[in-house]
Amino acid sequence: MKRFMMVLLFVVVLAGAGYAAYAMGYLPAELTSVIAAPAEQDTKAEAEVAPVEEVLPRVLADAKVVPVLRSDLAMAASGLVQEVMVKEGDRVEAGDLLVKLDDAQQRVAVAQAQANLARAQANLDKIKAGARVENIAVAQAAVEAAQANYDKLVNAAAPGNVASAQAAVSKAQAEYSRVVQGPSEETIISARANLESAKAQLDQARSAYNRIRDLSDAGMRPESLAMQQATIAYEAAQARYDDVMNGATAADIASAGASVRQAQVQLETVQNSMPSDMAVAEASVNQAKAQLDELMAGARSEDIAAAEADVAAATAALQQALVGLRNTELRAPFTGVVATLNAAVGEQVSPGAPVAQLADVTAWEIETSDLTELDVVGVTEGAKVELTFDALPDLTLGGTVSRIRPIGQDNRGDTVYTVVVVPGSQDNRLLWNMTAVVDFGVK
Structure with missing residues (x-):
């Protein structure tokens, strides 16, 4: 556009100088006579004079060369710059790390x-896994203990239980006497028989358990419980046999004495049993059963949710x-060249503040800078244009209007619009922000 205005100004100045020369008599006489007496010219000669062609004004606009793909890059977080991986002019690939902030936190x-x-x-x-086998076993034992305590109180309240409790005291006292005196032959034989019987039952239970021990639910099967009970019975029989064979110890004598005292306490409990004690025992049974039921039911849907x-x-x-x-890393969003870099190690950066400018310098487009509203109305997308460059006078490229930005900007009182032109071919001598002229043709 500037070139067009210069040409127009030159034409106006030249016309003014010619008129001044004519008025002051500087033109040749022949030319003056022709100008002064045009009516005397032969009509045939007039017919032979070639007509002057009208010169129509062209639409020219100043422009600049810019990359098709370019971006101002900023950090998404604030922090201290820990590493700068590139420098201006470096070519990077998409995803390459450019700047890294301190990321300890x-x-x-x-x-x-x-x-x-x-x-x-x-x-x-x-x-989701539910209760463990061990927890279920403990809950079952708690139920059994609570039930046994309740049954004991119920039985104690029945008629005749006083006599039974008295008999238990007598039996404990007799056992105490026996322990103090030592085991009889019959006791030794009985202990040995009990041990052998318990051993046979343990072997049978172990054989049954071995057949199912590799199953996923082996711990829940009756063979597992039978194995545990048989083991306990065997160990008890072995301990009993050892006790018999080793004779009474001070501990045995103390235990027998304790049994006597326990039997006496039981006798007193039977004699003093009250309905309130049975109510408490029954509540304990119900509580233990509720806890066992909860474990057996597994997790509630609410707990899982x-x-x-x-x-x-x-x-x-x-x-x-x-x-x-x-967000502590700034990576290249596309392959290109680092045009500017405003980050150094140790600097504090803020989110959103540009720290680098990246551009793909393999593809250029041209953006006009002074196309006025009077001229832009005649420009359409897809129109063919001619491009020249101030720094490259030997280079002329064809181009196509790619798009017209719909919002104008004020430029010294004129409203100008940016028109983007895609060159028909690229030239490796083009550089960012080189000046160009876009010739849109005749108005």
């Missing part, structure tokens, strides 16, 4: 989030921590 946050997720997942797995929600929340927290860690 972000790494700690990621580690904490990972630990919280692992804890939440373990809790969910535990709830709550645990799954904890896992989801921990997963989201981990994702957020990972995003925070990624």
Whole structure:
């Protein structure tokens, strides 16, 4: 556009100079006579004078060369620059690390989030797995103990139990006497027989358990419980036999004495048994059964849902921590050349503030800078144009209007629009922001 205005100004100045020369008499006489007496010219000669062609104005616009793909790059987080991996002019590939901030805090946050997720997942797995076999066995034993205590109180309240308790005291006293005096031959034979019987039962239970021990639910099967009970019975028979063979010890004598005292206490309990004691015992039985039922039923759906929600929340927290860690890195979004770099190690950067400019310098386009509203109305997308370059006078390229930006800008009182032109071919001598002229043709 500037070139067009210069040409027009030159034409106006030249016309003014010619008129001044004519008015002051500087033109040759022949030319003056022709100008002064045009009516005397022969009509035939007039017919032979070639007509003057009208010169129509052309639409020219100043422009600049810019990369088709370019971007101002900024950090997504604030922090101190720890590493700068590139310098201006370096060519980088998409995904290459350009600038890295100090990420110590972000790494700690990621580690904490990972630990919280692992804890939440373990809790969910535990709830879904249900109660362990050991916990169920303990609950069953608690039920049995509570039931036994309740039965004892009920039986104690029955008629005739006082006499039975008295008999138990007599028996304990007789046992105490026997322990003090030592085992009889019959006692030794009985202990040996009990031990052999318990051994046979243990072998039978072990054989049955070995057949199912590799099953996933082996601990829940009756063979497992039978194995445990047979083991306990055998160990008790072995201990009894050892006690008999070793004779009474001070501990045995003390135990026999304790049995006497226990029998006496039982006698007193029978004699003093009250309905309130049985009510308490019954409540204990019900509580133990409820705890066992809860274990056997497995996890409630509400507990599983709550645990799954904890896992989801921990997963989201981990994702957020990972995003925070990624935000400490600035990577190239596409392959190109680092045009500008405004980051140095140790500097504090703010999110959103450009620290680098990246461009693909293998493909250029031309952007006009002074095309006015009077001229842009005649420009259409897809129109063919001619491009020339101030720095490359030997280079003329064809081009096509790619797009017209719809918003105009003020340029010294004129409203100008940016028209983007794609050259028909590229030239490796072109550089960013080189000046160009776009010839849109006749108005």
